[in-house]
Amino acid sequence: MKQLLLGVFAVAAAVLCGAGCACVSxxxxxxxxxxxxxxKLDLATLSGTQSSWAKPANAITLSFAPAGKEAGRVSGCxxxxxxxxxxxxxxxxxxxxxxxxxxxxxAGPGLEYERAYLKMLASVDAFSCADGRLxxxxxxxxxxxxxxxx
Numbered sequence: 001m002k003q004l005l006l007g008v009f010a011v012a013a014a015v016l017c018g019a020g021c022a023c024v025s026x027x028x029x030x031x032x033x034x035x036x037x038x039x040k041l042d043l044a045t046l047s048g049t050q051s052s053w054a055k056p057a058n059a060i061t062l063s064f065a066p067a068g069k070e071a072g073r074v075s076g077c078x079x080x081x082x083x084x085x086x087x088x089x090x091x092x093x094x095x096x097x098x099x100x101x102x103x104x105x106x107a108g109p110g111l112e113y114e115r116a117y118l119k120m121l122a123s124v125d126a127f128s129c130a131d132g133r134l135x136x137x138x139x140x141x142x143x144x145x146x147x148x149x150x
């Protein structure tokens with residue numbers, strides 16, 4: 001009986017740990033869709049930037065609203081300002097389009113990165129995943145890479 005209980009406990013623990021790791025998987029599978037996911041930009045992968053620019057004080061993030069009433073919306077921090085707006089995507093086809101985004105209008109270090117980031121989002125037409133990272137693409141070129149936000 002003791003061995004049976006230990007076996008059941010081990011299986012339950014494995015299932016619970018696996019459920020907790022779902023956010024690390026890439027979108028595009030039924031278990032972890034883009035809806036409700038949150039990502040942090042790897043600043044070094046943002047195309048169109050210069051090494052001489054001041055780094056933003058805040059992480060650049062991308063959050064997809066969960067399915068339901070707010071579905072089809074994104075928000076996040078662009079480094080200095082918060083942004084928000086519509087998004088359409090087809091996970092099966094790997095296509096994505098960001099609509100016109102609104103943003104707060106504060107000043108601070110990192111505005112060059114913020115401008116480059118928002119410009120990049122306007123150019124994105126596809127996404128894919130590799131090694132738990134979300135890759136945004138313009139044409140066939142990867143223009144930004146994100147890791148799951150914890």
